[in-house]
Amino acid sequence: MKGYFFSFEGPDGAGKTTMIAKLETFLREKGFAVVSTREPGGVRIAEAIRSIILNPDHTEMDGRTEALLYAAARRQHLLEKIIPAVEAGNIVLCDRFVDSSLVYQGFARGLGVDEILQINQFAIDGYFPSLTIYFDIDPKMGLERIQKNKQREINRLDMESLSFHYKVREGYLKLAKRFAERIVTIDASKSPDEVFAMTAAVVMKRIEGR
Ligand SMILES: Nc1ncnc2c1ncn2[C@@H]1O[C@H](COP(=O)(O)OP(=O)(O)O)[C@@H](O)[C@H]1O
Numbered sequence: 001m002k003g004y005f006f007s008f009e010g011p012d013g014a015g016k017t018t019m020i021a022k023l024e025t026f027l028r029e030k031g032f033a034v035v036s037t038r039e040p041g042g043v044r045i046a047e048a049i050r051s052i053i054l055n056p057d058h059t060e061m062d063g064r065t066e067a068l069l070y071a072a073a074r075r076q077h078l079l080e081k082i083i084p085a086v087e088a089g090n091i092v093l094c095d096r097f098v099d100s101s102l103v104y105q106g107f108a109r110g111l112g113v114d115e116i117l118q119i120n121q122f123a124i125d126g127y128f129p130s131l132t133i134y135f136d137i138d139p140k141m142g143l144e145r146i147q148k149n150k151q152r153e154i155n156r157l158d159m160e161s162l163s164f165h166y167k168v169r170e171g172y173l174k175l176a177k178r179f180a181e182r183i184v185t186i187d188a189s190k191s192p193d194e195v196f197a198m199t200a201a202v203v204m205k206r207i208e209g210r
Pocket residue numbers: 010011012013014015016017018019145146148149188189190191192193195
């Protein structure tokens with residue numbers, strides 16, 4: 001039987017990485033085969049593209065170049081890792097996917113959500129996740145969480161101004177309305193246990209209601 005493709009979205013520090021790790025353990029304990037992965041990256045070529053995009057020295061990078069690089073990394077990751085894993089019956093949990101480009105490049109950087117959707121249609125060829133969980137949080141709270149965790153590297157995008165991060169949130173809220181049948185919003189400002197309980201409930205409902 002084919003598996004599932006679920007993506008997780010939200011501003012930096014919303015808790016995506018934390019919740020995916022917990023969900024992976026939870027689903028494995030229930031006997032499911034799980035593959036967790038992330039964007040941009042997940043496979044060799046996409047990781048190489050990721051290091052170009054996130055390099056703090058690349059200050060001259062043009063917005064469209066960035067959008068095309070994300071789309072290129074996404075295609076390689078999808079073909080090499082996501083689709084084979086779903087075909088083999090796994091539940092694929094992906095940290096960011098196409099919605100990140102729609103929001104960060106299309107909306108927050110002002111390149112146009114429909115323009116970014118168009119280049120991504122070419123990259124993914126209709127292969128959307130069947131469920132996307134959006135972790136909604138005030139971006140200031142998300143950034144404060146990251147600052148508390150000194151282990152995590154600070155990348156080029158973390159250096160953006162706070163107003164950029166507020167645009168990111170606004171973009172996600174618009175997208176959640178536009179793709180209401182696919183995107184489920186969860187209040188990520190709650191405690192880790194509460195956020196996880198809500199996340200697990202949404203995912204199990206989707207799996208059981210197949
Ligand atoms: N619900 C939560 N409440 C408080 N802190 C959290 C919560 N979820 C995650 N964190 C912490 O916030 C930081 C950022 O979380 P992370 O999962 O890396 O976010 P993201 O992957 O969305 O950037 C980590 O230090 C993590 O332990």
